[in-house]
Amino acid sequence: MxxxxxxxxxxxxxxxxxxxxxxxxxxxxxxxxxxxxxxxxxxxxxxxxxxxxxxxxxxxxxxxxxxxxxxxxxxxxxxxxxxxxxxxxxxxxxxxxxxxxQETFEAEQAEQAPGTRGSKRPRSNSIFRTIGFGRPRRTSTMSQSYEGDEDGESEDGDDENTRLRKSKSRDGKKIWDSHTEDDLRASTDFASSRRRASLAFDDYNDMAFSALYDSGxxxxxxxxxxxxxxxxxxxxxxxxxxxxxxxxxxxxxxxxxxxxxxxxxxxxxxxxxxxxxxxxxxxxxxxxxxxxxxxxxxxxxxxxxxxxxxxxxxxxxxxxxxxxWREMIGIERKSQAANMGLRQTMLGQDTDPQKLRLQGDEIEPDMKEVITPIGRYRCPRWLLSSTFYTLIVIFAIFLLLLFAPIAKMPPEQQNCLALVVFVSLLWATEAIPLFVTSLLVPFLVVVLRVLRTDAKPRTRLETKDAATYVYGAMWTPVIGLLLGGFTIAAALSKYNIAKMMATFVLSKAGTKPRTVLLTSMFVAMFASMWISNVAAPVLCYSIIQPILRNLPSDSAMTKALLLGIALSSNIGGAASPIASPQNLIALQHMSSPIAWGTWFFIALPVCILSILLIWVLLLVTFKPGRNTTIVPIRPMRDSFSGIQWFISVVTIVTIALWCVSHQLESFFGHMGVIAIIPLVLFFGTGILTKEDFNNFLWTIIILAAGGLALGKAVDSSGLLHTIAGAITDKVGDLSLYGVLVVFATLILVVATFISHTVAALIVLPVVQGVGQKMNEPHPDLLVMGSVLMCSAAMGLPTSGFPNMTAIMMEDSQTGQRYLRVKHFITRGVPSSIITFLVIITVGYGLMLVSGL
Missing domain, CATH: 1.20.190 (Delta-Endotoxin; domain 1)
Known part of the structure; x- marks a missing residue:
């Protein structure tokens, strides 16, 4: 906070x-x-x-x-x-x-006989003065008589008759008046006198206790x-x-x-x-x-x-x-909701008020009146939203594919085809949250019985065996690798290691606009390799705030910086296996996951060359160097603490083990097992807490797990074999390079309009199948080229998290956004084409050299 x-x-x-x-x-x-x-x-x-x-x-x-x-x-x-x-x-x-x-009350309580005086009198300011606490009490004639004898004088309140009843002493003898006998009989009625005294004493004590209690x-x-x-x-x-x-x-x-x-x-x-x-x-x-x-x-x-x-x-x-503070917090949350609505409007997304409703707000149900030929009716607004109709259409397509006869296709393959189309449409339209769609995958896989046994003859698995199989496919070592990447990213971010490194590099860039722009782009790419391309642009934008504050909001340098960081963060998502979820999905669909060293050998030259070419594009189109003076970025003065050194050493050792994982396969088995090292060391030592663990992007993990389960289902049902064979027949006359160009183009178009991860989930299983069906099988090369292309799709503001973050950046003083959709179309689309050309030329050559 x-x-x-x-x-x-x-x-x-x-x-x-x-x-x-x-x-x-x-x-x-x-x-x-x-x-x-x-x-x-x-x-x-x-x-x-x-x-x-x-x-x-x-x-x-x-x-x-x-x-x-x-x-x-x-x-x-x-x-x-x-x-x-x-x-x-x-x-x-x-x-x-x-x-x-309290002491006075306790002293009075200690007096057992109701007619005995208290040992202490209350002070003049005591609460007991108001109820007569401590004054002598009149309980019976017997007690008054004896008290009179002892004191030798009458009470102030005695009347004439009372004085006559009292005993008198003459020469040591007692003399009784005419009423003595009757009074003696009455006074010796001891039980009745005792009860009257007890009741008076209890009432009196109740009042005293009540006054003391109220005071306490x-x-x-x-x-x-x-x-x-x-x-x-x-x-x-x-x-x-x-x-x-x-x-x-x-x-x-x-x-x-x-x-x-x-x-x-x-x-x-x-x-x-x-x-x-x-x-x-x-x-x-x-x-x-x-x-x-x-x-x-x-x-x-x-x-x-x-x-x-x-x-x-x-x-x-x-x-x-x-x-x-409830009202203040409510106002702030409503403001955030309004900003979210503005953001969705700019990005062309659904702005249904039902989605913008704040938790805890007491508002009436969102209803709308509908006029029909037979009258007026009120119904929930979501029933009339475009999302609802989209869901109806998707379900209709699903049921059609599920029950319509398709020639020459076994029932498990037809069911799997309906499942793939259904899930792909839900992912592509985001009619429901992406991770919810992923959770539907194991349910539908089991209910539709699309899985088959591995041994021939391949028969459909029963539901119990299918459930075990599909959940085993969801939790694989690749998910462990994803958790390891999240752990390293959380530690580097929480202890400002990434920020210290980034500010140190940017502080060396000087004040030349072109140098600052290029350095910022490479810092964004490097950050995306290790803390994901979701967090990297946020980090970089926070670092360059001094530059943005001292430039006009319509400055060309401002636009070039923001766009450069966004585009470089997208490309950086391909630079390492843990940079983005689609890379881990690609590793899962390779016949043998390539080592980190091989990945770096292919991806780093492609990313570096692409960023250099995009930098030239931004310089030519924006001309940021004209009349622009840059405020230098100052490095953080904090020295490296022991915890930061420990995190850095563990991170470097883990990455080194990942790079040589193939050589250590007999010891570790899989890179996902190596990912347990940072998990245990960071969480076990308290460097990261359970709150950090809970803050992991679990929706991404569930999305990836659902995609892996879908890929296994498509393979097990035989549908992948059928689709790959059909596509191979169409591209049978093309060379390996031609097939790569076709799939790279397909990925570029699809990933521009939908999530990069979703594009990888849908297309990569097909790419792998086609690669295995070719005369000269190169499935790993095609998967590698396709996943690199996923990160290169950045032509629209919705084409990835870095673009969404960039278009929401505003001038703190005017509240105006720095970028518009046109900036992404005029620079993002050419940047995507530039990266596409680099992948199918330089990337293709490096993949051949590495033996894919």
Missing amino acids: KFSHSLQFNSVPDWSSHYIAYSNLKKLIYSLEKKVHQASQLHDGESSPLLNGSIDDPDKIFSNALDHELEKICTFYQLKELEIYGDVDTLLRDEESYEED VSLKRRTISLYVSICELRSFIQLNKTGFTKVLKKYDKTLDRNLKRPYLEQTVDAAYPFQQSTMDHLSENLSRIETAYSKICTKGDVAEAKRELRLHLREHVVWERNTV
Whole structure:
């Protein structure tokens, strides 16, 4: 999560205006960057007014902005601290009073006889004063008589008759009045008198206990509230300190200055909120609150008090984030959904509102009114969408192929043909998610019984054996190789190794537009080899942000850079076996998977030559060097840590083992087994966590597994043999080179309009079958040439993830997209043709030399 989002999400809502204005300071940094860049164009280094300590010195401007933020933070903190600590002192005094009230209540409870006076009287400010707690009680005439004798004087509340009933003493003898006998009889009714006294005592104790209980509950709530407030005060300090650190780091990195350390040491650390004594005082008050809570709620157990208070703090934070910020998060998510809708509109995809609906939003069902000759009806909108009708057509084709008689085709092959067409249409139209279609493959393979036994005579497998076979085909060593590639990519990205390498190379490119463009393209290609061509363009676009910020949005250099990185990332998807899923699918369809060294021998020259030719195309069509000044990219100053060295060594060793996997086949068996090494070392040591594992592109893995299962089904049913024979008859007069050109052209057209991986899933099994049927079998050569061509299809914005990422890039200030569809058609289509020509010439020669 970006710090700006973290600051917004973790700040106290009522204090939001008193935190560091991190986003505004970032905007100021970019503004100063532009001014410095413009000044460097107009003046040389010695005469630039921005660099001579003048009033326009960026350090001075930025320091003044920071001073303003620091003053705002300090003023608010001091006021809030005074308020909260005052409440703490009041709470502690009330807590002491509560303890004394508890002692008073316990002393009264200890008195067994209801008529006995309490040993302690409540204080003047005690809660028990309101209910008469501690005053003498009148329980019976007997007790009053004896009390009168002992005290020698009457009670203030006695009336005349009562005084007459009391015994008198004359010369040590007792004298009774005329009512003495009756009163004695009444007073000796001891059981009745005892019950009356007990009831009065119970009612009295209930009132006292209720007052004490209410006071305790109130104190508990106040204690929890103050504990939360002090924790929020501590978070306020920590978030703002982190904000100053991060914004100064960004300033130094963006403008190549050294302001961070002196400003933090001399100004921020010296400010009252960030002094160590302030934090110590805060911790001391937290301890006082915890001790007070322990006395009120946990019988003096401070450890238990800390645990309960932390639970209350957690509940408060969760409640606050789920309520106060819900509206803010909802607005942001709706904005993202709107952007996604805009993106789908630009890419010509379905923009059904049902798909853009946000999870958790309380909106009415998406219904539409339909007018028919017999009345008006309301029905779900998806029933009227193009996707729904597409699904109906695909199902109709599936049923037609499944039940219509096809001459000279066994039932398992006819069922398999219906299955292949059905799955291919679903993949091509993306009527349902791609991975969901892949999950349909094993289900339909088993239900339609398209698999046959390997031994002759080949009979249809029963469903139980078919299920075991098809699931075994889905989980192969190639899937393990894919997981190994994801693991290496995750480690290189998480620990910034890929970014450090990329910025180091780009920092050496200088400021010449053509050199920067070429270097960026090769960096994108290299990154695509190891962290996939999905993540590589995102990484490269983040690195060249300083260049984009200082160029006009309509600059030719901007367009050339974005397009160059996208096209190079596509081509880089063919540079290594783990660069993209289609490469792993190709390895699965080779008679014997080629070693990594052989792959590099063929793919790297093809990729490098293609990128050079595309670079020339971009220079000729965009002319990015005219009136363009480039801001140099600065390398990351962070030194390599021990973990980064460990990741690099493990990655290099793993790749080296993959390169010589054929020589080690007797030991490892398959490259997929070698892929377990980074999985165990990175996840076992905690470098990567289970969250990283869960974040793998499992949809791609399921897609690849479904494709492998489909390929096995087509082969086992005999359909592949039939189709390959038919195509071979058509191209029987063509040479191996002619067949390669035909399939490369077919792949180029298909992969331009649908996913590269899907194109490989559909076409590569057929290519392999045709290669095996030829008079001079070269199935591996045809598969290799075809998979290289999959990555070269990049003529439209939808022709691969790098193109989709590029067309969504926007100017941060104007919000305008840098690229249009026309840029991909006018440069992407020629680039695809250039790469096609390189593959069928240079690539073909290298494949022959390597012995494919």
